[in-house]
Amino acid sequence: MNKINHQIRPVFPFTAIVGQEEMKLALILNVIDPKIGGVMIMGDRGTGKSTTIRAIADLLPEIEIVKDDLFNSHVSNYDLMSDNVKQKLQENSKLLTQFIKVPMVDLPLGATEDRLCGTIDLEKALSEGIKTFEPGLLAKANRGILYVDEVNLLDDHLVDILLDSAASGWNTVEREGISIRHPARFVLVGSGNPEEGELRPQLLDRFGMHAEIRTVRDPSLRVKIVEQRSQFDQDPLFCIETFKEKQNELKTVIISAQSNLSSITIDYDLKVKISKICGILNVDGLRGDIVTNRAAKAFAAYQNKSEVDVEDIKKVIILCLRHRLRKDPLDTIDSGTKVEQVVNDILN
Structure with missing residues (x-):
């Protein structure tokens, strides 16, 4: 059995999730082609929305990034590179790389614009003439998945920023004449409960796909879901090992689809x-x-x-x-x- 880092909280395997085929398909297609524009998942509480989204991020193959870069920069793709990395390339500096898991970033409901976009340290810029950027969640989510639970309760202004970044692949922060721009390519996943209010139509339209999920009514399927979850809670490592082969098969299919x-x-x-x-x-x-x-x-x-x-x-x-x-x-x-x-x- 492979060693599993006990420090990291185990993630429920994607292939172990029963039902909710519409949501699973929408997530897989967005992972194959992030330019689809993300997915909005609307449905009842307790239907496994968060579990499924975390599971797809855990399933994906690791990505290669420039070591110690704040934006998960790609080593050769200019569109996925920070200005700092581009400058190093022009200077023919040697770039060290490392492999990391696909970033999975949660946007909390009470997040501010600075927390989302990042901030410029004006004091340092004015006193020392150095542009110091404190990255936000958009920087952390570059080349990963950005998940917004209860997106219909999020401030419209923040939803606008999110959708603009998701569509353009860039985030620009401007303060007092100082401007910083960095790549922000991510799969935007929003979820919400229709009972708590709908998204404005012009914002909803900006999500590439819209999956609706309902509580499973079939008793035998409900029992299967409960048993699956109980087994995972009792012995997560055994459950992960049980579905390891299926997980690897799906991972191979996704990698192949991305390249084709x-x-x-x-x-x-x-x-x-x-x-x-x-x-x-x-x-x-x-x-x-x-x-x-x-x-x-x-x-x-x-x-x-x-x-x-x-x-x-x-x-x-x-x-x-x-x-x-x-x-x-x-x-x-x-x-x-x-x-x-x-x-x-x-x-x-």
């Missing part, structure tokens, strides 16, 4: 059909079209295919569009069902 993603093709006719569905559903803007194309390619890569087919689109399109429909208070049909009806009309 750029070669996946999607037929022009299918692109037209995706846009036709978005048009019939009155989806504002083109985000819905773009995200559906990306997610379908990521799913095809996950299935080890070279080309997107109709089934791939059917599998992901509800996740990509259900939160982009205009809300009609008199509507009795669920938005997911509405998307499904149109999809079946166009794609069958």
Whole structure:
């Protein structure tokens, strides 16, 4: 048996999670292609949202970063590098690297803008002429996952900053004429309970995917979930060892999908059909079209295919569009069902 560091709190294995297939698929696709734009998970309390998100981060292969860099800089990709590392490269300095687990950063509800974006030490800048940057959570989350629980209760201003950074891949901090910019590429995962209020539609639209999860009603499945959790709580190391093979298999599939993603093709006719569905559903803007194309390619890569087919689109399109429909208070049909009806009309 491999040695496991007892200092680190064991994480429930991703492949041991029973049910909630929609949430698991959305997370896997965002990990394969972070440009999908993150996922918003809405559902009842106690349905394993936090457990699943921590489990996907723990499953991912380690990443190589420049040693002692505050931003988890990539050693060769300019878009994932801090200015400091770029400068060292230009000076032909030797860069030492290390492997770390994919960062998994929690944004607490009471976080301030400084805590999120980082701060510039003005005193040092003015007295010594040195730009000293105290990194925030966006810096720590670079090349990882940023998780916001109860995102619908978070200050709208902070949600705006989060979504802007997630979309651009950069965070800029400006104070008193001093400006610092650093990479902030992360998979943004938000979760919330609809009973505690909805997100504004213009903010909701910025999340690439939207997964809805419900409490499992089937008694035998509920028993299985409870037993699985009890087994983990009693002997986490045994549970981790039991699912080790499945975890490694899924990890291999994800790594393979990440490397094959750029070669996946999607037929022009299918692109037209995706846009036709978005048009019939009155989806504002083109985000819905773009995200559906990306997610379908990521799913095809996950299935080890070279080309997107109709089934791939059917599998992901509800996740990509259900939160982009205009809300009609008199509507009795669920938005997911509405998307499904149109999809079946166009794609069958």
